[in-house]
Amino acid sequence: MGFQKQYGNLFKIMLGNRPRLVICDPKAAEFLLGSTSILEKSYEYKFLHSWLGTGLLTSSGGKWKRQRKLITPTFHFQILEQFIGVFDSQSDILVKKLNKEVDQKAFDIYPYITLCALDIICEAAMGTSVNAQNNSESEYVKNVKEMCRIVVDRSFSPIKMFDVLYPLSKDYKIEQNALKVLHGYTNYVIKKRKEELISKSSTTEKHDDTGAKKRLAFLDLLLQCQVDGKPLPQEVIREEVDTFMFEGHDTTTSGISFALYHLSKYPEVQEKAVNELRSIFADNKDGSPTYQDLQNMKYLEMVIKESLRLYPPVPAYARVLEETVKYDGSILPKGLTLMVLSHGLHRNTNVFPDPEKFDPERFSPENSAGRSPYAYVPFSAGPRNCIGQRFAMLEMKSTISKVLRNFELLPVPEHEPIASVEAIVKSANGLPVYLTKRQF
Numbered sequence: 011m012g013f014q015k016q017y018g019n020l021f022k023i024m025l026g027n028r029p030r031l032v033i034c035d036p037k038a039a040e041f042l043l044g045s046t047s048i049l050e051k052s053y054e055y056k057f058l059h060s061w062l063g064t065g066l067l068t069s070s071g072g073k074w075k076r077q078r079k080l081i082t083p084t085f086h087f088q089i090l091e092q093f094i095g096v097f098d099s100q101s102d103i104l105v106k107k108l109n110k111e112v113d114q115k116a117f118d119i120y121p122y123i124t125l126c127a128l129d130i131i132c133e134a135a136m137g138t139s140v141n142a143q144n145n146s147e148s149e150y151v152k153n154v155k156e157m158c159r160i161v162v163d164r165s166f167s168p169i170k171m172f173d174v175l176y177p178l179s180k181d182y183k184i185e186q187n188a189l190k191v192l193h194g195y196t197n198y199v200i201k202k203r204k205e206e207l208i209s210k211s212s213t214t215e216k217h218d219d220t221g222a223k224k225r226l227a228f229l230d231l232l233l234q235c236q237v238d239g240k241p242l243p244q245e246v247i248r249e250e251v252d253t254f255m256f257e258g259h260d261t262t263t264s265g266i267s268f269a270l271y272h273l274s275k276y277p278e279v280q281e282k283a284v285n286e287l288r289s290i291f292a293d294n295k296d297g298s299p300t301y302q303d304l305q306n307m308k309y310l311e312m313v314i315k316e317s318l319r320l321y322p323p324v325p326a327y328a329r330v331l332e333e334t335v336k337y338d339g340s341i342l343p344k345g346l347t348l349m350v351l352s353h354g355l356h357r358n359t360n361v362f363p364d365p366e367k368f369d370p371e372r373f374s375p376e377n378s379a380g381r382s383p384y385a386y387v388p389f390s391a392g393p394r395n396c397i398g399q400r401f402a403m404l405e406m407k408s409t410i411s412k413v414l415r416n417f418e419l420l421p422v423p424e425h426e427p428i429a430s431v432e433a434i435v436k437s438a439n440g441l442p443v444y445l446t447k448r449q450f
């Protein structure tokens with residue numbers, strides 16, 4: 011991160027034997043992210059292939075275009091609306107778990123949120139529960155964590171990054187075992203859902219035992235997709251479900267945890283967010299939020315956005331040039347990796363003065379007006395932006411508002427997070443807070 015201060019908003023570095031152009035400048039970010047032709051992901055994404063195959067995140071070319079078109083409708087707001095119950099019921103479990111920290115010592119909020127976010131994505135993606143919050147020792151949960159660690163390790167290890175050397179490492183064996191568990195579980199769930207889909211008539215299948223409209227998981231929607239009149243192959247469905255599992259829980263965990271941490275540090279911001287919630291839930295103090303309630307949490311959204319600015323969960327993402335291109339009078343050669351460092355872009359002083367200051371007002375409608383959409387990119391931008399962006403924002407609002415309605419968050423005065431830049435941004439020294447009960 012220090013490189014930006016030294017070399018400016020556009021600079022070249024070598025990682026291993028690969029040169030890369032690091033982008034912390036909105037104009038260059040627009041050139042890359044707005045492009046409809048520079049879509050190929052960089053080398054490091056290959057470390058995800060053994061788990062995710064070539065799902066939406068890791069695929070390229072025709073397959074990516076086809077899958078993106080097919081999957082986009084499954085993120086329609088009417089479908090997202092169905093997941094609000096999942097966010098709410100899992101947040102209720104989170105509140106129960108957090109109750110034991112009330113008036114106790116400071117504790118790290120991150121592990122609690124990880125398990126909650128895992129439960130949410132499992133239920134939304136697969137329609138099943140792994141019950142991580144009540145059973146953090148689940149094999150599936152343990153192996154998701156293990157795979158996330160291995161992927162990051164491989165990106166930075168001068169030995170493990172090479173395919174020929176990697177099988178000699180301890181992690182290779184751990185990965186093989188993890189993949190057995192992860193693929194075994196997803197394949198089992200897909201098979202079970204497929205059988206259910208075939209055995210139930212189309213009318214009963216859309217309703218649960220009480221006759222209420224049944225919620226469909228992303229998996230059900232994928233099972234209903236057809237290409238040229240044929241259902242998607244099992245392998246393709248598995249890749250996408252696994253991709254949602256990977257992209258859809260560590261990212262929101264980081265987003266929620268840092269936002270809660272910032273709320274603890276800035277009591278006046280917390281007070282303002284709570285007042286907004288009081289006005290939204292005036293007639294329904296203990297009620298569950300509706301889709302509209304979540305949409306009305308405008309100030310909370312500003313808080314989340316500012317938190318994502320300072321600690322974007324995906325701090326960097328990269329593409330590789332398949333052709334030589336020209337940018338701003340310079341030739342960028344084929345094979346060059348272009349990396350958007352959102353962590354640095356969000357600290358560009360031309361766009362965000364006094365960048366280290368936490369100030370949600372930066373995202374008020376007046377202050378956001380006229381800002382380039384490529385200056386603030388926690389969810390990336392352009393054709394390969396995050397497909398789960400609206401799902402993530404709803405989940406973050408739902409979970410954070412539930413915590414705020416139940417607890418007051420208090421700061422640990424001397425603590426400053428040390429951003430550890432892995433695939434997902436975490437804090438090396440945790441995100442500790444104190445909790446007291448709130449009268450809402």
Ligand code: HEM
Pocket residue numbers: 051066067068078253254257258259261262265322323324327328387388389390393394395396397398399401402
């Ligand atoms: C705060 C939460 C999230 C953040 C900050 C985030 C951020 C991002 C970013 C930066 C990318 C681009 C990555 C790249 O170019 O390599 C991306 C892609 C993606 N995200 Fe998210 N994400 C979040 C939540 C989610 C959720 C909840 C889901 C699924 C339910 C999801 C699914 C995906 C998928 C499938 C892609 C690949 C899209 C494509 O290449 O077409 N994300 N996300």
